[in-house]
Amino acid sequence: MSGETQSTKTTRPLPIPPLYEGTLDGNTRRFELTAQEGEYEIMPGTVTKTWGFNGPFLGPTLYMRRGERIDMTVHNELPVPTVVHWHGLHLPATADGGPALMFGPGESWSPSWTVDQPASTCWYHPHPHEASASHAYRGLSGGIVLDDGSAPIPGLPSEYGVDDIPLIVRDANFTEDGQFDLDNGWLGDTLIVNGITNPRFEATTRRLRLRILNGSVMRFINLSLGVPFTVVATDQGFLESPVEVESVLLTSGERVEIVVDLEPGQDLLLRCERVPDFAGLPDEETAETFRVTDRFDVLEIAAPSENALTYPPLPETLVEFVEPETPTVEREFRMKDMEINGKKMDMSRVDEVVDHRGPETWRVSNDNPDKLHNFHVHNARFLVQDVEGGTVEFTEGWHDTIDVPPRSTVTLLVEMGYYPDPTLAYMYHCHMLNHEDQGMMGQYVIVEPGQQPDLRS
Numbered sequence: 001m002s003g004e005t006q007s008t009k010t011t012r013p014l015p016i017p018p019l020y021e022g023t024l025d026g027n028t029r030r031f032e033l034t035a036q037e038g039e040y041e042i043m044p045g046t047v048t049k050t051w052g053f054n055g056p057f058l059g060p061t062l063y064m065r066r067g068e069r070i071d072m073t074v075h076n077e078l079p080v081p082t083v084v085h086w087h088g089l090h091l092p093a094t095a096d097g098g099p100a101l102m103f104g105p106g107e108s109w110s111p112s113w114t115v116d117q118p119a120s121t122c123w124y125h126p127h128p129h130e131a132s133a134s135h136a137y138r139g140l141s142g143g144i145v146l147d148d149g150s151a152p153i154p155g156l157p158s159e160y161g162v163d164d165i166p167l168i169v170r171d172a173n174f175t176e177d178g179q180f181d182l183d184n185g186w187l188g189d190t191l192i193v194n195g196i197t198n199p200r201f202e203a204t205t206r207r208l209r210l211r212i213l214n215g216s217v218m219r220f221i222n223l224s225l226g227v228p229f230t231v232v233a234t235d236q237g238f239l240e241s242p243v244e245v246e247s248v249l250l251t252s253g254e255r256v257e258i259v260v261d262l263e264p265g266q267d268l269l270l271r272c273e274r275v276p277d278f279a280g281l282p283d284e285e286t287a288e289t290f291r292v293t294d295r296f297d298v299l300e301i302a303a304p305s306e307n308a309l310t311y312p313p314l315p316e317t318l319v320e321f322v323e324p325e326t327p328t329v330e331r332e333f334r335m336k337d338m339e340i341n342g343k344k345m346d347m348s349r350v351d352e353v354v355d356h357r358g359p360e361t362w363r364v365s366n367d368n369p370d371k372l373h374n375f376h377v378h379n380a381r382f383l384v385q386d387v388e389g390g391t392v393e394f395t396e397g398w399h400d401t402i403d404v405p406p407r408s409t410v411t412l413l414v415e416m417g418y419y420p421d422p423t424l425a426y427m428y429h430c431h432m433l434n435h436e437d438q439g440m441m442g443q444y445v446i447v448e449p450g451q452q453p454d455l456r457s
């Protein structure tokens with residue numbers, strides 16, 4: 001688990017999920033995904049029964065471009081109902097993949113939407129009612145590279161699989177015969193990157209852009225390289241300016257894009273280190289139950305050769321920051337004991353109604369002194385405006401998932417996609433998927449001004 005066995009362990013080349021660009025027909029991009037069972041060698045020499053999209057484990061990285069229409073078809077070849085949520089995308093509720101849209105074995109689901117948001121790294125994973133954790137745990141997740149057609153940023157690596165590398169990082173527990181242990185808690189003692197343990201990436205360039213997703217069901221991952229690196233994007237796209245850091249904490253569901261400069265002859269080791277200050281938990285014992293004291297090797301990065309491609313410096317401004325409007329509506333969300341505002345998820349209940357365009361202020365609290373929670377809003381992006389009572393490590397930029405440390409209140413400026421539909425809800429929830437499955441989730445419905453929600457039954 002910790003790095004002490006590093007010199008003796010066997011590495012394998014980092015698998016790169018295939019980039020799936022779909023089929024372009026005019027302005028429409030068509031994708032077909034099949035959720036299926038399979039087998040995969042996650043650990044060398046051990047065959048594990050897995051689930052994946054268009055393959056045995058994980059899924060392809062989907063490429064989408066702003067302004068295009070997406071025609072998606074998802075086939076369910078699993079033995080159980082599922083549905084797929086496009087985490088980070090702003091789209092109509094009919095396409096969002098909430099639990100009301102579950103479809104059964106042998107059935108298909110064909111949502112469509114128009115891509116209308118800035119460039120970012122998003123992802124997709126199942127969102128079935130009370131079963132999201134087990135679907136994601138078995139391997140149903142994949143990345144989304146969203147391109148907004150802007151001019152390339154000088155010095156920013158962008159060749160997929162060469163210098164622009166997706167990393168899906170997650171943990172798991174295995175039974176003695178090498179199968180996913182679904183009965184032994186959701187925090188595992190094995191770290192998996194792009195589907196395998198102990199990966200190694202042979203760099204051929206002097207700079208890498210790593211698009212990192214914490215695809216864990218529950219685990220917080222605190223990443224460090226032993227050298228400073230540069231954050232260029234959070235969940236919902238580029239920062240206004242690059243930020244140099246020593247480490248970055250991702251709660252489950254969060255993404256970050258980092259730029260790493262490599263020196264010939266100097267291999268690097270991406271590591272998951274202990275989360276500082278027990279992530280806000282009161283003591284080491286509680287911290288151990290959430291496994292934020294664990295340490296793992298994540299990825300060996302082999303240095304490039306002397307004549308490898310070099311890059312110009314990153315610009316001081318990555319994107320122009322457009323100041324959002326002033327919010328006119330304020331809402332409060334208190335997370336405690338697997339409930340939000342004292343209620344567990346009820347698919348027939350509308351918790352919040354949004355009847356306007358423009359941003360809102362959401363004050364999100366974690367009222368459990370001894371439990372970790374984070375918070376994800378579907379069909380939205382938000383800025384962190386204030387944190388009281390705790391520390392959120394990286395507050396710059398646009399997010400869709402954020403740490404809400406014990407006893408803290410995080411104030412967010414939330415911009416939702418405005419797609420009025422009184423019949424279907426969007427979700428907000430703790431993205432520690434076992435908490436979500438236990439009911440720590442609520443529903444909001446977007447309507448025209450004056451309209452009432454009328455959920456389909």
Ligand SMILES: [Cu+2]
Pocket residue numbers: 372373374430431432435436440
């Ligand atoms: Cu939680």
